[in-house]
Amino acid sequence: MSDGSLQAESRRTGQMSMFEVFGDAEPETSATGISDGIDDSKALNRLDTLGLEYEVLGYYLTGHPLEERAGMVSLISSSPIPDLGKLSGGAEVRIAGLILQKAELMVKSGRMAGQKMCRFRLEDLHGSIGVTVFPRTYLEFKDIIENGEVVLCMAKIEDSGEEPALIVERILPLGGALEHFQGGLSIQLSPPDQPLLDPLQDILANHKGPRPLFIQVTGGDGKLRRVRTHSRSSVNIDETLAHELIDLLGEGRVGLVRI
Numbered sequence: 198m199s200d201g202s203l204q205a206e207s208r209r210t211g212q213m214s215m216f217e218v219f220g221d222a223e224p225e226t227s228a229t230g231i232s233d234g235i236d237d238s239k240a241l242n243r244l245d246t247l248g249l250e251y252e253v254l255g256y257y258l259t260g261h262p263l264e265e266r267a268g269m270v271s272l273i274s275s276s277p278i279p280d281l282g283k284l285s286g287g288a289e290v291r292i293a294g295l296i297l298q299k300a301e302l303m304v305k306s307g308r309m310a311g312q313k314m315c316r317f318r319l320e321d322l323h324g325s326i327g328v329t330v331f332p333r334t335y336l337e338f339k340d341i342i343e344n345g346e347v348v349l350c351m352a353k354i355e356d357s358g359e360e361p362a363l364i365v366e367r368i369l370p371l372g373g374a375l376e377h378f379q380g381g382l383s384i385q386l387s388p389p390d391q392p393l394l395d396p397l398q399d400i401l402a403n404h405k406g407p408r409p410l411f412i413q414v415t416g417g418d419g420k421l422r423r424v425r426t427h428s429r430s431s432v433n434i435d436e437t438l439a440h441e442l443i444d445l446l447g448e449g450r451v452g453l454v455r456i
Contacts, residue, residue, distance in 0.1 A: 263295055263322050266347060266371065268440030270294065270321055271448045273349055273374055278324040281363075286356035291453075292326070292363065293349045293371055294319040299342060304332060315342060319350060319363065327362040328352070338368040349374040375434055378453060381409035381425075382434050384442065385450040388417055393445060400441045406433025411454055 241249070263270055270293040271277075276284070278292060299317040304310050312332035318325045328350060330342065341348060349371055352363035369377060384397075401410065410426045432438060434453070442451045 262345070263320075263347065266436070267322055267448075268443045269371060269436040270347075271443055272434075272439035272451055273371070273378075273453060274321065275452070277449075278319070278321050278326050281326060281354060281361050284354050284356075284361070286354055288354045289351070290354060290363070291349060291351055292319060292321070293347070293374070294321040294325070296342060296344055296346045296348060297325070299344050312336075313339075315339075317342065317344075319348075327360070328365055329355070329362060330365045330368075334365055334367070338365075341368050341370060347371045378434070380453050380455040381411055382432055382438075383411040383413060383423075383452050383454045384446070385413045385415070387415040390446070396445060397442075400438070400445065401430060401432055404432045404435070404438040404441075406431060408432050408434050409456060 273291060274293045275291045278294065281290065281292070284290070297318045297320055299315060301313055301315045304312050304314055309332045314332045314335050315330045317328050317330075319328045330338070335342070347370075349369045350363060350365050351367040351369075352365045355362040355364050390397075408431055409428075410430045410432050412424045412426060414422050414424065416422060439451065
């Protein structure tokens with residue numbers, strides 16, 4: 198603002214800079230013809246910007262670090278975090294998300310006294326939940342548990358508190374989670390999806406692989422039927438396939454199934 202005011206005053210009084218007098222190259226200007234004095238090469242990248250937003254505000258303002266991996270997170274999670282409150286204590290779940298607010302604690306009493314454990318918030322694009330990692334599990338997976346990491350938590354629901362929480366049994370980096378999964382892919386369809394069948398077939402044809410494909414079809418009678426397709430329709434389950442299917446069908450209609 199100061200530079201702009203000074204330039205405007207110079208134009209009103211007819212003053213010129215030494216560079217203008219001798220015809221040297223003028224400084225770079227914006228589309229409006231006025232230099233903004235900002236070096237775009239030093240701009241923060243998107244992840245750094247989001248990280249600073251969370252550090253200052255306590256939440257993300259202009260986006261979310263998981264947006265680019267939304268397909269994978271939705272595919273590999275057994276439920277969005279807000280829906281976990283519908284499950285009973287002890288239920289086993291797979292939840293992918295972003296680690297936030299990690300706190301390492303020392304157990305002060307009991308048979309695990311003197312050992313380290315940790316707690317953190319696990320956040321997906323729909324909400325967050327508290328997570329507890331007891332000493333034995335923490336010792337095994339502590340190198341993975343860092344703020345800002347996107348992970349898959351295999352856990353049990355703890356419902357004895359004011360809100361549901363997770364007790365973690367295993368944690369994997371999101372990128373390697375599918376390597377440990379030995380099941381198949383499940384897609385939910387219904388009669389209104391008829392126009393989507395051709396593009397769906399094209400997507401599946403471009404991702405052939407070893408994993409079985411199951412189609413869950415809700416018929417006109419309202420009954421749900423699960424069909425295992427021929428081995429020729431088996432697919433390679435990866436992040437690209439997840440992204441394409443969810444773009445076509447929407448969230449909550451594509452998932453993993455054990456066989």
